[in-house]
Amino acid sequence: MSALLRASCVLLLGLLFASSSSCRDRVRIPPHDQVARVARFVAHQVDWASMATVSTHEPVVGRPFSNVFSVSDGPESSGTGVPYMYLTRMEISVQDLQVNPEASLSMSLAQTDFCRLQGFDPQSPLCAHVILTGSVLEVKGLEAEFAKKSLFSRHPEMMEWPSDHNWFFCKFNITQVWVLDYFGGVKTVSPEDYFLASLHKKHH
Numbered sequence: 001m002s003a004l005l006r007a008s009c010v011l012l013l014g015l016l017f018a019s020s021s022s023c024r025d026r027v028r029i030p031p032h033d034q035v036a037r038v039a040r041f042v043a044h045q046v047d048w049a050s051m052a053t054v055s056t057h058e059p060v061v062g063r064p065f066s067n068v069f070s071v072s073d074g075p076e077s078s079g080t081g082v083p084y085m086y087l088t089r090m091e092i093s094v095q096d097l098q099v100n101p102e103a104s105l106s107m108s109l110a111q112t113d114f115c116r117l118q119g120f121d122p123q124s125p126l127c128a129h130v131i132l133t134g135s136v137l138e139v140k141g142l143e144a145e146f147a148k149k150s151l152f153s154r155h156p157e158m159m160e161w162p163s164d165h166n167w168f169f170c171k172f173n174i175t176q177v178w179v180l181d182y183f184g185g186v187k188t189v190s191p192e193d194y195f196l197a198s199l200h201k202k203h204h
């Protein structure tokens with residue numbers, strides 16, 4: 001290999017490395033002891049969540065029932081921490097919510113490239129995951145407009161969903177945040193601390 005070729009390979013590798021590390025910088029997980037920020041980070045990174053409801057359907061009436069929903073807490077890089085959803089009363093879990101709006105939402109960085117790239121098993125607490133408990137509430141007016149912008153920007157297919165299904169916008173009203181982001185057991189964060197936490201690093 002000529003010296004010139006070698007030099008250009010080194011340069012190319014250098015450029016690749018520089019660009020990939022700056023990509024990572026943009027989406028770097030907050031330190032694990034900043035639990036509320038980690039929770040906000042996970043809630044913003046994921047595009048979907050598993051939602052558990054109390055079933056109203058035979059033969060599992062009264063039992064936990066977990067199902068997948070598309071979520072968004074705001075347009076790309078401007079997360080509010082509030083997971084919004086686009087729902088129809090034709091859906092099995094939404095029928096549960098009509099009877100009992102209490103639910104829990106699980107979200108994990110296993111749903112992004114993070115855990116795979118780091119070599120963290122989804123069940124490892126290092127593969128940060130959160131469980132939000134609370135209830136699902138319909139939103140109207142300005143908040144529904146914001147939910148629409150948040151969801152449709154990250155799930156463009158929603159614009160094409162059949163209009164005769166009477167879709168409506170909801171938010172997940174958080175009463176407690178449970179965080180697994182390190183060894184030593186689950187940590188809890190109050191909704192107040194969760195919403196006060198900054199998604200991005202503070203520059204002061």
Ligand SMILES: *[C@@H]1O[C@H](CO)[C@@H](O)[C@H](O)[C@H]1NC(C)=O
Nearest residue numbers: 134135137173174175191192
């Ligand atoms: C919404 O969540 C707050 C806690 O963040 C709680 O005080 C309030 O009762 C909840 N509202 C409903 C309707 O569940």
